[in-house]
Amino acid sequence: MTAPLQLTRDEMHALGARALGMVIHHFETNRDNPTATTLTRDEAVSRLHTPLPEAPTPVSELMDILAQDVFPNAFHADHPRFYxxxxxxxxxxxxxxxxxxxxHNIFAGHWLASSAASQIELTVLEWLRDACGLPATGGGILVSGxxxxxxxAIVAAREARLGGHDMQAVVYCxxxxxxxxxxxxxxxxxxKQQRRAVATDDQYRLSVPALAAAIAQDRANGMKPFCVxxxxxxxxTGAIDPLxxxxxxxxxxxxxxxxxxxxxxxAVLTPRGKALMAGxxxxxxxxxxxxxxxxxxxxxxxxxxxxAATLRHAFRVEEDDHADYLADVSRHIQQDVNFYERGVQLTRGFKALKLWLSLRTFGAAEFRRGIDVGFAMAEEAERVLREDARWEIVTPAAMGIVTFRWSPAGLGAAEADAVIARTADAMRADGYALVMSTMLKGRPAFRLCPIHPATTAEEIRETIVRLTRFAEESTTG
Ligand SMILES: Cc1ncc(COP(=O)(O)O)c(C=O)c1O
Incomplete structure (x- = not known):
């Protein structure tokens, strides 16, 4: 009898080849598929729900289910027309x-277990740190999002500035x-009394005078401001606060x-992003x-x-916290980096691998080129929208985002707002491109964020042609 859960070499090859084929197919056909599909709960249950199976199912059947019922029924955030x-x-x-x-399932929580993987994470963090202009004392950690x-960050700030939890502490956003x-x-x-959402100016940037006033008021009331x-x-809207x-x-x-x-x-990797985010x-x-x-x-x-020491201080495991079985690991803490002492997780995967592999494979210049497409496509969208006076630009292209409203002459604000919801629904049903709305100063607006490096100006134009058509239909219908 073989050990449980083992595949033969041939089975691994066959399954791996099938999976690889599916992913390559996705990359090759993504652009031709709808950008967003959502099942109803009933449809999802009927297609996908089963009791825990006692007996095996041929994995090829499961791959069919994934290909037919699972992967297509999603929002495709990696689609060139997902905006x-x-x-x-x-x-x-x-x-x-x-x-x-x-x-390879490397445990990347501490140096002893993952010296090489930890080094790769440190290297990647150094690249990002340097790109952001932080000093050599700086460091970081890769997390889920x-x-x-x-x-x-708030945990680190609180520990560094207040030494721990404090009911008087205030954070300003x-x-x-x-x-x-x-x-x-x-x-x-x-x-709620410990967090302030300070007003923004007409460009959606944090107002420094309003912030200064809030801090002064809180200090006068005996509160302890510690973080902005x-x-x-x-x-x-892609707004950048006055850093x-x-x-x-x-x-x-x-x-x-x-x-x-x-x-x-x-975007700090690009000269343009770096200039925009000065500070x-x-x-x-x-x-x-x-x-x-x-x-x-x-x-x-x-x-x-x-x-980097601020992270270690905030996420340390203290002596009396009884991490007894980590004793051999902690002996190395002084000279090595243990990522479990930089963040919440102890067990964590080799998150740096994909970023390291892709940055080294393509080189930073290629990433820069990719980021620049996002800037350019948002500008293209703004340019095309400005050709039709019925579109009102709410915020011009900034950091790859443009927002706008349907405001033909004579259309009241309430009706214009309703058109946005109807048009967004029609666009989603159409499937060509996904464009959604947001709320800006209390009113809905369309928001386009075209940062896929393969998006073309042609696709942006066609998206706006369709948006215009659906908006017209929504207005008269
Ligand atoms: C500015 C900003 N901060 C934080 C988040 C949250 O990030 P995540 O969804 O990766 O947890 C987002 C997500 O869109 C974001 O745009």
Whole structure:
């Protein structure tokens, strides 16, 4: 009798070849498929739900189910015409990196277990740190995504500035800060009176005078301001907060400056992004998600800090916390990096592999070229929209995002708002391109975020042709 769960060499080859074929097929045909398909709950149950099977099923049958019923019925964030939310265009090399990571299953929690993998993670972090302009004392950790990076940044800030939890502590965000930050604060035990969503100006940037006033008011009320969260590319409009001014204010006030660049900070690799985000290098911590504008498959986020010791301090396992079976590991802590002491997770995979493999395979210049396409396509969309006076640009192309409204002469605001919802639904049903809406200063607006490196100007134009047609139909219908 063979050991449980083992495949023969031939079976592994056959299954691997099938899986590889499916992924290559996806890469080759993605552009021709609908951008977004959603099953109803009943459809999903009837196609996919089974009781836990006692007996085996031929894996080829399961691959058929995946190919027919699972993979097509999703939002395809890696589709060249997926312009909603924050797209996640990938690259084949990184996909292979994920396979290799999983296949070798290296525990990347501490140096003893993963010296080479840890070194690769350190190297990748150094690349990103240097790109952001943080000093050599800086470091970081790869995490699941922006939510985890933002939450971890607050933990580091709180430990560094307050030495732990404090019911008087206050964090300042803007009214454009991503919801993950507020969620993270709540998880960390911050009450509503401990987090401020400071007003933004007419360009959706955090207002420094409003922030300064809020800090002064809180100090007068006996609260303890300790952290400001700035945006380097808001999800809504791509706005970049005034980073130098915020850094000056934080220096004066002794506050930690966290920059949420989950979406935008990757663009710092390009000269254009670097210029737009001047001041990023003065942050105490930065969130930068490679699974957004750095073309990595989910899940890959990154937290960078100005001083790597602040992470170790925040996420240390203390002597009396009884990590007895890690004693042999902890003896090495002084000279080595143990990633379990830089973040929440102990057991963690070799997350750096895919980013390292793809950056080395293509070279940074190729990534830069890919990022520049995002800037260019958002500008192309703005240009095409401006050709039709019925489209009103709400925020011009910024960091690969443009927002706009349907405002033909004579159409009231309420009707114009309703057209947005109807048009977005019609676009989704059409399947050619995914365009969704957001709320800006209390009113809905379309939002286009075309950051796939293979998106063409032709596709942008056709998307706007269809949007215009559906908006016209929605207005008269
Ligand atoms: C600016 C910003 N911060 C944080 C997040 C949360 O990141 P994740 O979804 O990877 O947890 C997002 C996601 O879109 C984002 O755009």
């Amino acid at each position: 909603a939310f924050v797209p996640s265009p990938t690259n084949f090399v990184s996909v292979v990196g994920d396979f290799l990571m999983s296949g 922006g939510s985890m990076a933002n939450l971890s 803007s009214d454009q800060t991503h919801s993950s930050m507020f969620k993270g604060l709540r998880i960390l035990g911050f009450g 969260v700035a945006n380097a590319g808001t999800t809504n 130098h001014e915020l850094a000056d204010l934080c220096e004066r006030e002794g506050l930690w400056l966290h920059v949420d660049g989950a979406y935008g900070a990757a 990023l290098e003065r942050a105490d911590s930065i969130t930068l998600d490679p699974h957004k504008w750095l073309f990595q498959p989910y899940e890959l986020g990154c937290l960078l800090v100005r001083d």
